Amino acid sequence: MSSHAISSARTTGEPGERVLRYTLVERVNHWFAAFTYSYCLITGLAFWSPYMYWLAYLVGGPPTARFWHPWIGLAFTVSVFLMYVMWDRDMEITEADRQWAEKVKYYIENDDQNLPPEGRFNYGQKIFFWLMFYGIILLLISGFGLWFVEGIPWSLRWVRYLAVTVHVVAALATIGGFIIHVYMGTAMVRGGFTSIIRGEVSTDWARTHHRLWYEQVVKGRRPER
Amino acid sequence: MSQQALNIVKISGHAGPIPGAGVERSEQVCKLIDTTTCIGCKACEVACLEWNGYTFTDTTFDNSYQTMPATRWNYWNLIKFNEHEREDGTLQLLMRKDQCMHCADPGCLKACPADGAIVQYSNGIVDFQQANCIGCGYCVSGCPFDIPKFNSETKKMFKCTLCSDRVGQGLEPACIKSCPTGCLHFGTKDDMSFLAESRAKQLRDHFGFEKAGVYDPPGVSGTGVIYVLHDVTKPEIYGGLPKDPHIPWVVQFWKGPAKWIGNLAMVFGILGVTLHYFRYGPKEVHPEKPTNGGKP
Numbered sequence: 001m002s003s004h005a006i007s008s009a010r011t012t013g014e015p016g017e018r019v020l021r022y023t024l025v026e027r028v029n030h031w032f033a034a035f036t037y038s039y040c041l042i043t044g045l046a047f048w049s050p051y052m053y054w055l056a057y058l059v060g061g062p063p064t065a066r067f068w069h070p071w072i073g074l075a076f077t078v079s080v081f082l083m084y085v086m087w088d089r090d091m092e093i094t095e096a097d098r099q100w101a102e103k104v105k106y107y108i109e110n111d112d113q114n115l116p117p118e119g120r121f122n123y124g125q126k127i128f129f130w131l132m133f134y135g136i137i138l139l140l141i142s143g144f145g146l147w148f149v150e151g152i153p154w155s156l157r158w159v160r161y162l163a164v165t166v167h168v169v170a171a172l173a174t175i176g177g178f179i180i181h182v183y184m185g186t187a188m189v190r191g192g193f194t195s196i197i198r199g200e201v202s203t204d205w206a207r208t209h210h211r212l213w214y215e216q217v218v219k220g221r222r223p224e225r
Numbered sequence: 226m227s228q229q230a231l232n233i234v235k236i237s238g239h240a241g242p243i244p245g246a247g248v249e250r251s252e253q254v255c256k257l258i259d260t261t262t263c264i265g266c267k268a269c270e271v272a273c274l275e276w277n278g279y280t281f282t283d284t285t286f287d288n289s290y291q292t293m294p295a296t297r298w299n300y301w302n303l304i305k306f307n308e309h310e311r312e313d314g315t316l317q318l319l320m321r322k323d324q325c326m327h328c329a330d331p332g333c334l335k336a337c338p339a340d341g342a343i344v345q346y347s348n349g350i351v352d353f354q355q356a357n358c359i360g361c362g363y364c365v366s367g368c369p370f371d372i373p374k375f376n377s378e379t380k381k382m383f384k385c386t387l388c389s390d391r392v393g394q395g396l397e398p399a400c401i402k403s404c405p406t407g408c409l410h411f412g413t414k415d416d417m418s419f420l421a422e423s424r425a426k427q428l429r430d431h432f433g434f435e436k437a438g439v440y441d442p443p444g445v446s447g448t449g450v451i452y453v454l455h456d457v458t459k460p461e462i463y464g465g466l467p468k469d470p471h472i473p474w475v476v477q478f479w480k481g482p483a484k485w486i487g488n489l490a491m492v493f494g495i496l497g498v499t500l501h502y503f504r505y506g507p508k509e510v511h512p513e514k515p516t517n518g519g520k521p
Contacts, residue, residue, distance in 0.1 A: 049240075051240045063359045066359040110509070149377075154371045160366050168479060179491070191510065
């Protein structure tokens with residue numbers, strides 16, 4: 001069964017059936033973002049600490065890393081903006097999210113049966129998305145200040161100091177989100193990693209983790225806000 | 226290469242100890258610039274270009290004798306001309322030779338992320354090693370004097386070397402050698418400080434410059450270039466010489482506590498998710514049908 005067939009047709013929710021969670025474009029864009037972010041992470045960490053400077057040699061040497069870091073960062077920005085276009089509505093924080101957030105303790109402790117149902121993305125995923133979205137805006141703006149060495153006149157040097165600070169703080173914030181995202185996507189939430197590669201999840205997976213989305217897709221029933 | 230020498234005391238972006246630091250000790254070298262006897266002839270500018278192998282580049286005319294507004298990547302030595310109006314209404318033409326100050330606590334070196342791109346020799350000279358430079362421009366953030374300049378073609382930073390190559394061979398810097406009035410002196414920091422203080426005292430006692438003094442800013446732990454100024458209380462009038470230069474606090478925080486806070490946060494983040502897995506493990510999918518499931 002092709003992905004396209006699943007996405008266009010309503011499923012019945014029978015056991016063993018697969019549901020399309022991410023379209024091909026969403027998947028490709030996610031991995032484009034993953035690659036570009038990882039490049040900026042590796043090279044950025046190299047510039048961040050002398051103890052991680054060796055990382056720059058993995059990607060062609062420090063001057064090469066310095067040359068590509070801003071360009072690849074721009075590519076990552078494009079990718080995140082594309083995600084924004086595709087997922088803006090899905091990422092809206094809803095009343096269901098607020099109820100879920102109050103019981104996030106159960107999510108952390110894997111007592112998922114005590115959680116209120118969530119839509120296509122849960123509150124944590126949305127927070128991660130907006131962290132990366134606003135993070136990349138800050139990284140982009142501050143990055144321009146660091147990119148062009150001669151771009152800031154001496155009389156406006158406070159802009160340079162501000163850019164350094166913002167770039168560091170925003171980068172560290174995204175790294176925090178990135179660590180949790182990678183952990184949850186690979187080790188913690190089984191099925192998540194394959195879903196972002198092949199696009200499909202089982203109906204059981206959909207019902208367990210994203211009940212409202214499951215009901216919407218499988219039964220064609222719009223969830224109440 | 227630069228890191229293997231025994232005469233290096235500080236290395237930028239360097240993890241771990243400095244190889245050979247402290248093995249070779251030498252006197253701190255110092256350039257003394259007596260602005261009160263400078264005549265603005267620019268012989269030092271030409272000598273700097275000649276010794277360092279640069280050709281003369283385009284100049285900017287700005288109703289002043291000054292060659293260009295600021296130093297460039299291939300123009301390390303610039304006399305800054307300033308017409309200063311004194312309180313009694315008379316004019317004073319101030320001339321200050323601007324170049325790298327060779328700070329004892331160099332902000333450029335502190336800000337630099339590239340291993341070995343900036344070194345400080347045991348004689349106090351702060352030198353850029355272009356082979357290791359990655360062209361990020363962080364040194365510009367660290368410098369309180371607007372000295373490191375970027376070559377956009379080679380993507381490398383450049384600045385005055387205090388003629389480290391000459392000094393290493395027992396020669397004085399090219400600018401010193403060319404100075405016709407003797408306003409430039411070169412020697413040990415102790416000798417130059419003594420000479421500068423003597424000259425400042427002379428200016429105060431015999432020439433009516435009551436505020437004459439020596440510019441050797443403590444904010445950067447002193448510099449390898451010191452000035453005698455007619456009025457040491459207003460260094461700004463000498464083409465923007467900062468009154469109390471120090472490494473910007475942003476750079477000090479960024480290269481100090483922020484490193485530890487950031488690194489610890491990253492380590493604890495990774496430890497945190499690992500511990501979570503040990504304690505709670507993966508999320509299970511519940512295969513049972515929901516109670517409100519089935520077809521509508």
